[in-house]
Amino acid sequence: MEINQEKSLSSLLAEVKDAQLFGQVDIVVNNIILDSRKVLPGSLFVALRGTQTDGHQYIGMATELGAAAILCEELPENRVTGTTYIQVPDSAEAMGHIASAFYGHPSKSLTLVGVTGTNGKTSVATFLFQLFRALGYRCGLLSTVQNQIEDKVIAATHTTPDSTALNELLAQMLAKKCSHVFMEVSSHAVAQHRITGLQFAGGIFTNITHDHLDFHKTFDNYIKAKKGFFDALPKTAFALVNVDDRRGAVMVQNTSAKIETYSLQTLATFKGKVISDTLAGMHMEINLQEVWFRVIGRFNAYNLLSVYGAALLLGEKADSVLTELSNLKSPPGRFEQFHSDDHVVGIVDYAHTPDALENVLETIAHLRSGNEKVITLVGCGGNRDAEKRPKMAEIACKYSNQVILTSDNPRFEDPLDILDQMKKGVPPLDYKKTKVIADRREAIFKAGLEAESGDIILIAGKGHENYQDIKGVKHHFDDKEVLLEVFEKRHSN
Ligand SMILES: CC(=O)N[C@H]1[C@@H](OP(=O)(O)OP(=O)(O)OC[C@H]2O[C@@H](n3ccc(=O)[nH]c3=O)[C@H](O)[C@@H]2O)O[C@H](CO)[C@@H](O)[C@@H]1O[C@H](C)C(=O)N[C@@H](C)C(=O)N[C@H](CCC(=O)O)C(=O)O
Numbered sequence: 001m002e003i004n005q006e007k008s009l010s011s012l013l014a015e016v017k018d019a020q021l022f023g024q025v026d027i028v029v030n031n032i033i034l035d036s037r038k039v040l041p042g043s044l045f046v047a048l049r050g051t052q053t054d055g056h057q058y059i060g061m062a063t064e065l066g067a068a069a070i071l072c073e074e075l076p077e078n079r080v081t082g083t084t085y086i087q088v089p090d091s092a093e094a095m096g097h098i099a100s101a102f103y104g105h106p107s108k109s110l111t112l113v114g115v116t117g118t119n120g121k122t123s124v125a126t127f128l129f130q131l132f133r134a135l136g137y138r139c140g141l142l143s144t145v146q147n148q149i150e151d152k153v154i155a156a157t158h159t160t161p162d163s164t165a166l167n168e169l170l171a172q173m174l175a176k177k178c179s180h181v182f183m184e185v186s187s188h189a190v191a192q193h194r195i196t197g198l199q200f201a202g203g204i205f206t207n208i209t210h211d212h213l214d215f216h217k218t219f220d221n222y223i224k225a226k227k228g229f230f231d232a233l234p235k236t237a238f239a240l241v242n243v244d245d246r247r248g249a250v251m252v253q254n255t256s257a258k259i260e261t262y263s264l265q266t267l268a269t270f271k272g273k274v275i276s277d278t279l280a281g282m283h284m285e286i287n288l289q290e291v292w293f294r295v296i297g298r299f300n301a302y303n304l305l306s307v308y309g310a311a312l313l314l315g316e317k318a319d320s321v322l323t324e325l326s327n328l329k330s331p332p333g334r335f336e337q338f339h340s341d342d343h344v345v346g347i348v349d350y351a352h353t354p355d356a357l358e359n360v361l362e363t364i365a366h367l368r369s370g371n372e373k374v375i376t377l378v379g380c381g382g383n384r385d386a387e388k389r390p391k392m393a394e395i396a397c398k399y400s401n402q403v404i405l406t407s408d409n410p411r412f413e414d415p416l417d418i419l420d421q422m423k424k425g426v427p428p429l430d431y432k433k434t435k436v437i438a439d440r441r442e443a444i445f446k447a448g449l450e451a452e453s454g455d456i457i458l459i460a461g462k463g464h465e466n467y468q469d470i471k472g473v474k475h476h477f478d479d480k481e482v483l484l485e486v487f488e489k490r491h492s493n
Pocket residue numbers: 034035036037047048049050051052053054055056058144157158159160161162186187188189215
């Protein structure tokens with residue numbers, strides 16, 4: 001179905017506040033474009049102030065390429081006759097409303113649930129997607145790993161796409177008769193108004209710890225960004241928060257939504273308890289009902305509990321929800337286990353924050369017998385929050401018998417600089433057990449060949465990613481592939 005169509009400009013501006021128009025309003029636009037280089041005749045070009053450059057600089061290019069209208073915060077000195085200029089206080093915010101109107105407000109016809117928090121968004125959104133499909137609904141998913149409309153997979157470029165791409169995807173989901181959509185809401189998305197104009201049926205808060213300070217600058221700003229999602233929820237929605245996180249209460253301080261809670265530690269609407277957790281599965285009690293899950297790890301107990309809570313808040317029955325939930329598997333690259341023929345365990349996990357790494361290593365510490373070695377391989381991304389680098393190395397050392405610091409998407413930084421910053425977190429007593437091997441393939445080979453039967457190798461940070469981002473080029477690289485290759489080599493040796 002062709003969703004992209006012409007829309008009258010005036011119909012798109014209905015929900016945009018404080019817009020001043022210069023030029024004809026009685027025109028049509030045929031798409032919404034943020035990048036001047038992609039403008040086509042009839043486009044509405046949105047000038048956004050970015051982190052690298054200012055879209056206002058490219059208004060001239062957009063009009064030359066035939067833009068019918070320009071949405072901007074500041075009018076250009078030379079306006080072109082025949083082009084309509086819409087001046088607004090915040091282009092990104094206005095674009096949210098315009099994109100939603102352009103695609104016919106798809107979120108209003110869907111049950112849309114957003115998940116925010118530092119860790120667990122992909123896991124919770126994916127579990128909800130799988131659960132509701134198993135319960136018989138047609139569903140859509142927007143996640144870091146991939147977007148999905150029922151079985152159809154659409155590659156994801158961001159955790160949360162920009163408002164135009166997002167509304168286009170929602171419109172496609174609606175056209176494919178989806179009733180429920182589960183999506184991740186990143187802090188960047190809230191700060192940049194990627195979700196403005198959407199109507200949510202519910203919001204879930206997982207947790208908040210150190211991340212993305214490169215973008216938000218302070219932890220307070222980071223908290224405010226996440227809170228912004230709950231502040232904007234309507235009173236028809238639910239706001240489901242993890243009250244074991246000390247920022248849980250703050251998140252919903254100013255929301256109009258119906259506040260509901262989940263916890264493993266205190267009284268809450270949805271109360272869980274981990275009875276046992278092994279490599280084979282997790283035994284939990286949820287609101288006094290006992291249940292076995294295939295998914296393991298205490299951090300996943302939180303994820304499953306929030307999914308259970310959201311499903312009940314959406315009107316599902318406890319028994320059928322627990323039955324279907326118990327069958328679910330973790331998304332790719334989330335505590336994904338591999339076993340060599342001689343019983344070395346390899347775990348590929350997307351832990352790329354100090355908190356996630358600590359959770360995963362605590363889970364391993366809890367599951368291990370104590371006689372085997374835990375070998376942790378970890379790196380930190382380039383052009384991202386540098387504060388987490390020494391912290392992640394320190395956590396790796398605290399829980400492991402051997403540590404290999406390696407590269408993870410160096411982007412435009414020198415991998416050796418990143419590794420030097422990580423090394424600062426290694427306590428002197430742990431120097432001996434820590435190696436630095438910048439080449440990630442070599443690092444996985446080293447760990448995989450030196451491990452002995454029973455040992456556990458954690459390969460952290462890249463999870464499902466199938467590339468190594470070096471100077472803007474994504475080279476194919478897949479932790480699982482390399483791990484399986486080395487396991488095969490052990491077998492043939
Ligand atoms: C830091 C950040 O969020 N960046 C996003 C942002 O880019 P930017 O602010 O740097 O844009 P810019 O390069 O300064 O350009 C400003 C404007 O001028 C326009 N421009 C630029 C050049 C030109 O010739 N013509 C033109 O019109 C650009 O299209 C843009 O609209 O807006 C772009 C368009 O929407 C995004 O693609 C880009 O995501 C980049 C690729 C990115 O890496 N984002 C990451 C940090 C991100 O968003 N991550 C979150 C969270 C991840 C998680 O924790 O799960 C996510 O949701 O994915």
